[in-house]
Structure formats: structure tokens, C-alpha cells
Amino acid sequence: MEYHLFLFGLHMDRLDAIRLFLRVVECGSFSAAAKEAGVGQSAVSKQIATLESQFNHQLLKRSSRGIALTEAGKAFYDGAQRLRDEFEQLETRVKYGADEASGTLRISVAPVFGRFYIIPRLPALLERHPALNIELRVSERHVDLIEENIDVAIRHGELQDSALTQRKLADSPLITVASPAYIARCGEPTSPAELSEHQCIAFNGGRGVHPWHFMDGQGKALTLMPQGRFQSNDGEQQRAAALAGLGITQIPAWIAGTDLASGALVPVLKEFATGTMPVSAVFATKQMANSKVRVFVEYLLRTLREDLPLVTGD
DSSP states (O other), X not given: OHHHHHHHHHOHHHHHHHXXXXXXXXXXXXXXXXXXXXXXXXXXXXXXXXXXXXXXXOOEEEETTEEEEOXXXXXXXXXHHHHHHHHHHHHHHHHHXXXXXXXEEEEEEOHHHIIIIIGGGHHHHHHHOTTEEEEEEEOSSOOOTTTTTOSEEEEESOOOOOSEEEEEEEEEEEEEEEOHHHHHHHOOOSSGGGGGGSOEEEEBOSSXXXXXXXXXXXXXXXXXXXXXXXXXXXXHHHHHHHHTTSOEEEEEHHHHHHHHHHTSSEEOOTTSBOOEEEEEXXXXXXXXXXXXXXXXXXXXXXXXXXXXXXXXXX
């Protein structure tokens, strides 16, 4: 605390310059950052030049096409983001207490889960924490949290061991579904073995088709590789393909909840259990001490288990 207060007391000018540098990079131009800050472009240029002089390195390359980070600038940018976040956290703790979240929380999430279950929960979270901002990075791939400066990622399925901390938020049952039109046209399978006679809409993340797992009433497990003319690396596209009548698919229940309720999709092979898919928050271990990460993860733990249909807790 004393070190941070020392910075606060003696180096506000440098912190302001660092914040301006970050905004120049994030806005993509000196003029946009100057307009946002309410100062002249020459003042912004002077602040950046002072930073470069202090660190004895060029941080930004300027050209008619815009700006780009130098190698030194990239390293400085990553450190400056962390410094800004830590300073905002310090300000918030001093003003509001340790349980208040502030600064920018960078979240990585798959498109459909973000749209269905993260964004609808943000208004209440942001109202409770007025100093908190959200930056949502949408991607199907597993991003490198450290390299891409992500605070927390929401991931699905069993996670590999890593140096990251994992908190399971919920479990979602896997369900096998098809459209009524497909069933009327092709019939309904009565056992997993009969899926070989059907068009199966499989998930393929680039390393081959994911197998489907079933268990009968006697506890006997069955694994099969779904075969069909359509595959996707996105559960939302599997859902859309099933709605279009392209075949039978197996997806987490949360993706198809509204379709099941409306009858647009119907479950098949209901007598054969398919297991569950965990939904987890992943973050660097040290981040749990960060109030914005802790507040967000605890908020999801509470709300996903309280009010999400077709999703269960431990």
C-alpha cells in the first residue's frame, strides 16, 4: 500500500501520460485520444514523446496509415495495462472498500454463451459496481489469457490441467435433439445404434469429430462417432442446422432451451443418458485476489445456478 501511495503522490503526471498512451493505442490515433481526453493533439504527442524520452525507447511508429506499436511499445503496453488496472483497483479500494470492483474486466467467451448468458447478466452487475467496465472478447478458440491480457475466460467441457485456476460454474446436460420436420421425414431412432441410419450433425473443432456418449438404463456405456453431411465447430451452428432439418445433433441443453420450450426442437433417445458438460471460469491464480475477477466469478456462480433452466450446480 505504501508503495502505491508513493506512486499516487509523486507520479500522477506519469500515470496520466501512461493512460494517454493506452488510449492512443486503443483509439488508433493521436487525434481520437486527444478528443476523448479533451486536450489538443499536440499535448498528447508531447506526453508520448516524454514517455519515450524517459524510457529511452520509441514506443509508437507513426505513419500516414496510422500508428503501430514497436517491440518496446508492445512490452510497455502490456505492462501499462496492468499498471492502470492495479491503480484503478487501488483507487476503488480506498474510496469504496475491498469488495468493490473497478477498472476494465476483460472476458473471453464463446459467441452463443456470451449472447445468451453473459450479456443479459451485465446490467445488474454494472449497476452494482459503477466503477467497473467490461470488455468482451468473443471467440470459439481457447485464447492465451496471459499473452492476450484476458482476466477471465468462460470455457466449456472438461479442461486440461494447466497453471490456470479453474472454477466450475455449473453443469449443463447434453441432449440429443432434432426438428419435428426431420423426425416426420426420416423417423425417430429408438436406440443409439440406429443413428447410423440418420444424418448426424457433429461438432468438429478442427481435430476430428467429437464422439457422442450414451448410457442405457442398465448403466452400459456406448460411444459412437456421429456421421453426417454437415459438421461445425460451433454449437450455435449445430443448433441452426438441426432447426433447418439437416439432422440430429447433440448439444448442451442451454443452447436449445428456448427451442425445446417452443417445440422447434424435440429430444430424441431420451431413455439414454448423455452426461453433462461443465461450464467453468478460468483465470490466472493471482487474479482471484483482484476484486473485479472475484466479483464477476462469484456473481456467475450465484446467478447461473439460481435462475438458468437446464443448468445445474454441483
